[in-house]
Amino acid sequence: MSSRETxxxxxxxxxxxxxxxxxxxxxxxxxxxGVLALGVVLTRTVENPYIFFAGYVVIQYVAVATGWNVLxxxxxxxxxxxxxxxxxxxxxxxxxxxxxxxxxPVSIAAAGAAGALLGLAMGWMTLRVQGVYFAIATxxxxxxxxTVVHNIxxxxxxxxxxxxPPQAPxxxxxxxxxxxxxxxxxxxxxxxxxxxxxxxxxxRALRALKASEVAAECAGVPTFRLKLIACAISGAMLAIxxxxxxxxxxxxxxxxxxxxxxxxxxxxxxxxxxxxSWVGPVLGALLLATVQQAASVTISSxxxxxxxxxxxxAFVAVAPDGIVGIVEKLTGRRGx
Amino acid sequence: MAATRRxxGTLVAAAGAAVAMPAVWRSAHGQGAPIRIGTTISKTGALSxxxxxxxxxxxxxxxxxxxxxxxxRPVELVTYDDQSAVAQIPSLFSKLVDIDKVDVLxxxxxxxxxxxLMPFIKQRDLFTIGMFALAGNDATRHDKFFHSAxxxxxxxxxxxxxxxxxxxxxxxxxxxVLSADVEFAKTAAGGAEQIAAEYGMTVVYKQSYPPxxxxxxxxxxxxxxxxxxxxxxxxxxxxxxxxxxxxxxxxIGDSVKLFGGAMVGTQYASLLTSLGPALNGIVSFALYxxxxxxxxxxxxxxxxxxxxxxAEQGLDPLGFYIPPFAYVAGQLIAAAVTGAGSxxxxxxxxxLHETEVKTIAxxxxxxxxxxxxxxxxxxxxxxxxxxxxxxxxxxxxxQVILDPPSLRSGELVAPLAKARSS
Numbered sequence: 001m002s003s004r005e006t007x008x009x010x011x012x013x014x015x016x017x018x019x020x021x022x023x024x025x026x027x028x029x030x031x032x033x034g035v036l037a038l039g040v041v042l043t044r045t046v047e048n049p050y051i052f053f054a055g056y057v058v059i060q061y062v063a064v065a066t067g068w069n070v071l072x073x074x075x076x077x078x079x080x081x082x083x084x085x086x087x088x089x090x091x092x093x094x095x096x097x098x099x100x101x102x103x104x105p106v107s108i109a110a111a112g113a114a115g116a117l118l119g120l121a122m123g124w125m126t127l128r129v130q131g132v133y134f135a136i137a138t139x140x141x142x143x144x145x146x147t148v149v150h151n152i153x154x155x156x157x158x159x160x161x162x163x164x165p166p167q168a169p170x171x172x173x174x175x176x177x178x179x180x181x182x183x184x185x186x187x188x189x190x191x192x193x194x195x196x197x198x199x200x201x202x203x204r205a206l207r208a209l210k211a212s213e214v215a216a217e218c219a220g221v222p223t224f225r226l227k228l229i230a231c232a233i234s235g236a237m238l239a240i241x242x243x244x245x246x247x248x249x250x251x252x253x254x255x256x257x258x259x260x261x262x263x264x265x266x267x268x269x270x271x272x273x274x275x276x277s278w279v280g281p282v283l284g285a286l287l288l289a290t291v292q293q294a295a296s297v298t299i300s301s302x303x304x305x306x307x308x309x310x311x312x313x314a315f316v317a318v319a320p321d322g323i324v325g326i327v328e329k330l331t332g333r334r335g336x
Numbered sequence: 337m338a339a340t341r342r343x344x345g346t347l348v349a350a351a352g353a354a355v356a357m358p359a360v361w362r363s364a365h366g367q368g369a370p371i372r373i374g375t376t377i378s379k380t381g382a383l384s385x386x387x388x389x390x391x392x393x394x395x396x397x398x399x400x401x402x403x404x405x406x407x408x409r410p411v412e413l414v415t416y417d418d419q420s421a422v423a424q425i426p427s428l429f430s431k432l433v434d435i436d437k438v439d440v441l442x443x444x445x446x447x448x449x450x451x452x453l454m455p456f457i458k459q460r461d462l463f464t465i466g467m468f469a470l471a472g473n474d475a476t477r478h479d480k481f482f483h484s485a486x487x488x489x490x491x492x493x494x495x496x497x498x499x500x501x502x503x504x505x506x507x508x509x510x511x512x513v514l515s516a517d518v519e520f521a522k523t524a525a526g527g528a529e530q531i532a533a534e535y536g537m538t539v540v541y542k543q544s545y546p547p548x549x550x551x552x553x554x555x556x557x558x559x560x561x562x563x564x565x566x567x568x569x570x571x572x573x574x575x576x577x578x579x580x581x582x583x584x585x586x587x588i589g590d591s592v593k594l595f596g597g598a599m600v601g602t603q604y605a606s607l608l609t610s611l612g613p614a615l616n617g618i619v620s621f622a623l624y625x626x627x628x629x630x631x632x633x634x635x636x637x638x639x640x641x642x643x644x645x646x647a648e649q650g651l652d653p654l655g656f657y658i659p660p661f662a663y664v665a666g667q668l669i670a671a672a673v674t675g676a677g678s679x680x681x682x683x684x685x686x687x688l689h690e691t692e693v694k695t696i697a698x699x700x701x702x703x704x705x706x707x708x709x710x711x712x713x714x715x716x717x718x719x720x721x722x723x724x725x726x727x728x729x730x731x732x733x734x735q736v737i738l739d740p741p742s743l744r745s746g747e748l749v750a751p752l753a754k755a756r757s758s
Binding site: 048049050053147150151158176245248249252255256293296297 | 382
């Protein structure tokens with residue numbers, strides 16, 4: 001967001017109701033269907049399972065980055081603990097698989113509910129503080145969640161938990177293909193939800209809140225309630241992104257579910273792509289996760305985190321609005 | 337235009353050659369192409385200290401290629417860095433199998449990283465050698481999986497049984513169990529309690545602590561107050577260091593005869609040289625110690641070659657723990673391939689199930705799920721350590737083997753206070 005724009009400018013701008021908005025929404029919907037269709041075609045034509053394993057990781061990051069951006073990008077509340085929600089999603093699914101061999105849709109729904117509840121709880125306790133204090137509180141949430149898991153023997157504790165999740169349905173063509181399609185559907189749904197938030201009244205209110213919380217409050221925006229909703233949505237998305245991991249890896253352990261690298265990526269991807277629009281996290285995730293996947297089997301993966309760090313610093317210093325900001329600057333236009 | 341009979345014959349011959357050529361080429365290529373061994377190495381991340389696995393495998397590859405390869409084909413290693421991350425394992429092993437088309441797999445280091453691999457190798461029916469995956473195949477029970485480390489059968493409970501055997505021989509009946517709140521340590525502590533119960537010992541103190549703990553003074557005082565005969569400790573390198581230092585500062589009381597057991601880190605030169613004499617009296621596990629009872633020219637030759645590479649690459653200078661068993665992994669593959677006379681996975685597994693394999697770590701026989709039939713985890717007591725020179729750890733008498741009885745090189749010096757002051 002440009003500093004030239006005021007909270008009120010943003011609050012009154014209503015891109016969702018502009019004459020071209022309907023056309024843009026149609027194109028977006030067709031794009032979503034096209035992406036899903038492409039996924040189906042790929043799972044039917046490509047034989048090499050590696051593509052699906054690697055593709056799953058890349059698309060998972062699209063979902064995670066999009067989920068993080070609802071609170072971190074739209075509301076401007078930097079959450080340093082996205083893995084707390086992701087991990088809760090992973091372990092909710094693991095619990096259900098172990099307890100009752102739950103099918104994937106049940107695990108996803110339960111993980112979403114657990115993530116939303118955790119988001120509400122975190123928001124309730126921490127949203128009265130801002131800036132760095134909020135960020136520290138989110139880090140503490142990861143430590144707490146990981147410690148809780150360490151001490152629950154039923155979930156494998158620190159040792160981790162090996163599970164045999166239900167097999168993929170026969171029509172899917174195999175477990176890796178099925179997992180890719182599931183994650184693709186989740187990512188597309190998240191991106192569609194993020195776009196809806198962006199162009200809705202809620203998005204406008206979030207932008208006003210981000211620009212100046214006091215001004216937004218004075219303009220009648222119910223800031224605390226809005227932040228709570230953003231926390232719950234973001235938490236639910238991150239937890240849902242974690243739920244299929246149990247079915248993907250068949251083994252979970254706290255170190256992976258609450259991994260620092262995943263947190264770093266979840267934050268870096270929207271920053272690199274651009275936090276203001278739904279396009280940013282998608283671009284950032286596709287770019288960074290693909291580079292990381294390629295780097296891990298080509299050049300030394302020691303460079304992985306270095307690549308993330310260097311690219312992040314470069315974008316923060318040179319292009320704080322990310323790739324989307326650069327493109328908008330070059331084409332001379334702005335908008336949702 | 338109609339073709340003459342000669343033209344038709346030429347055409348048929350050319351078409352036949354065109355159809356047959358790929359198969360001929362593939363066959364010829366297959367015969368001369370390298371046998372590919374695929375694995376991931378934790379070059380970065382929390383397990384990066386285990387990257388000497390690659391050196392062990394490379395030394396084996398060089399030896400086997402110098403001797404003409406396997407089945408007349410050279411051996412090639414295909415490795416990726418798994419970053420010590422479980423999440424990397426499914427995609428990297430799919431890359432190894434589906435794109436790199438490796439013939440044999442070696443698991444990543446440890447049970448945690450190997451766990452996501454197990455369903456994959458079972459589904460694909462792949463021949464795999466396990467690297468330090470304690471009880472890694474107990475749940476999956478894949479019949480083409482073999483451990484390179486001699487944990488022995490039912491290793492989740494039994495791998496540290498030697499500690500309790502020594503405790504029993506020395507009349508210990510009151511046991512304290514202290515463990516880090518992490519994977520390996522909790523597993524070891526769980527097994528310890530079962531064995532203690534089996535031996536009629538009483539667990540008088542049981543405590544786990546968060547992995548980041550670096551001050552053990554209050555825990556050690558608590559243990560001291562319970563007057564145990566033996567303290568079974570399951571710790572990771574940073575806490576092993578803090579515990580040994582705490583022991584020097586706070587002490588543990590005169591009742592304790594045996595202290596240690598499952599202290600990870602005491603197998604590596606970096607920790608041994610940083611702690612030096614503070615290690616005296618402590619008992620911990622090892623897979624190799626330079627004691628006369630383990631004297632083995634092949635192992636000695638391997639370690640002297642490894643030391644040169646380690647010095648160049650900045651690896652663990654001793655290399656007693658991981659590198660020899662990476663070499664053993666290679667020896668198991670070689671035995672399976674040459675015994676089967678092919679890369680047929682079922683035939684390779686049959687060879688290892690039915691025959692004893694001579695390795696640099698001693699003869700290996702396997703049970704149905706690829707455990708060594710004989711547990712060969714050592715319990716060693718550190719003695720006579722002076723200063724922090726690494727060379728002393730290559731000498732006999734510094735890591736005296738207390739268990740197993742077949743490799744014993746000395747008796748326990750007890751109580752601990754006496755062993756530490758001697």
